[in-house]
Amino acid sequence: MSQSSYNSQSTVRSGYKDQLIHYYNKGIGKVSEIAEVTITKNLIATIEKRYKQLGGLLPISKLEILRERGKKWPL
Secondary structure, three states, X not given: OOHHHHHHHHHHHHHHHHHHHHHHHHOOOOEOOOOOOEXXXXXXXXXXXXXXXXXXXXXXXXXXXXXXXOOOOOO
């Protein structure tokens, strides 16, 4: 795997992790500012599956989730 390919994959994985943390903090049934969609169990499961495919480790620590609580999604 080339270095640029690895960096791209790492960046995408990081984006999925940020998305998951946002969804965990926001909660099921709420509307996300990220994509203006209602957060569902299926949405979270789909993002978790892709995150794991890219080498991400679940579960994400509660400390990481709590640290991001209340922060707005960067636009």
